[in-house]
Amino acid sequence: MSGGHFVRNPLGGQLWRAAVARPPLDVPHMIPTLSEALAERGYESLTDVQQAVTAPDLADADLLVSAQTGSGKTVGFGLAIAGTLLGEITRFGPAGAPLALVVAPTRELALQVQRELGWLYAKAGARVASCIGGMDARDERRALERGAHVVVGPPGRLCDRIKRGSL
Numbered sequence: 400m401s402g403g404h405f406v407r408n409p410l411g412g413q414l415w416r417a418a419v420a421r422p423p424l425d426v427p428h429m430i431p432t433l434s435e436a437l438a439e440r441g442y443e444s445l446t447d448v449q450q451a452v453t454a455p456d457l458a459d460a461d462l463l464v465s466a467q468t469g470s471g472k473t474v475g476f477g478l479a480i481a482g483t484l485l486g487e488i489t490r491f492g493p494a495g496a497p498l499a500l501v502v503a504p505t506r507e508l509a510l511q512v513q514r515e516l517g518w519l520y521a522k523a524g525a526r527v528a529s530c531i532g533g534m535d536a537r538d539e540r541r542a543l544e545r546g547a548h549v550v551v552g553p554p555g556r557l558c559d560r561i562k563r564g565s566l
Contacts, residue, residue: 428455430481432489432522437474440518445478446471452479459483473515476501484548485523494526494546497566501551506531513551525549530556530566540565 426434426445437445445453448466452475462479466472484498485491501516503509513529520527528542530552543550543565550557550566560566 426453429453429478430485430489430523433478433481433519436519436522446475448472449475449478452476473512474519476512477516477519484520484525489523491520491524491526491548494548497528497547497550499549500557500566501549502554502557503551504553506533506553506556509551509553516549516551520549527551530560532556 448464448470451457452462452464457479459482464472464475480499501509501512503512509529509531513527516525517527525548526546527549528539528547528551530539530543530550532553532555539560540563543560552560557566
């Protein structure tokens with residue numbers, strides 16, 4: 400749990416991490432549920448990449464972003480597509496056909512993107528699914544049948560799901 404402090408367990412010598420409520424991140428034009436999620440993760444400000452991709456004049460623009468590992472690109476991507484996915488609302492409706500397909504070059508990156516988008520959009524009620532090799536295809540199919548707002552995967556697996564009619 401990020402954004403907390405340690406307190407001593409009264410029943411023993413172990414330390415517990417106690418949550419500290421943080422106010423939402425104060426970023427103009429950001430969807431409130433996303434700023435709350437960022438604050439809960441310990442963000443006090445956006446990284447340079449995240450600031451760049453959330454600039455209001457770039458809304459609805461196609462972006463090509465290149466930056467070092469650890470610069471916040473994955474969360475930045477999630478922030479950049481938020482306006483397209485949510486528009487003026489703060490929560491997703493019931494999941495059905497995907498609103499977005501995120502194509503990642505590798506299964507490892509697809510899992511990372513799914514993880515990051517999962518916590519970023521959790522307060523907005525998003526269902527983020529992955530389609531990646533090495534996982535049970537039946538579980539993937541069932542997850543897609545239940546509906547997803549965002550589906551992440553490498554090109555081969557996404558194409559396979561499309562050809563099989565489950566995506």
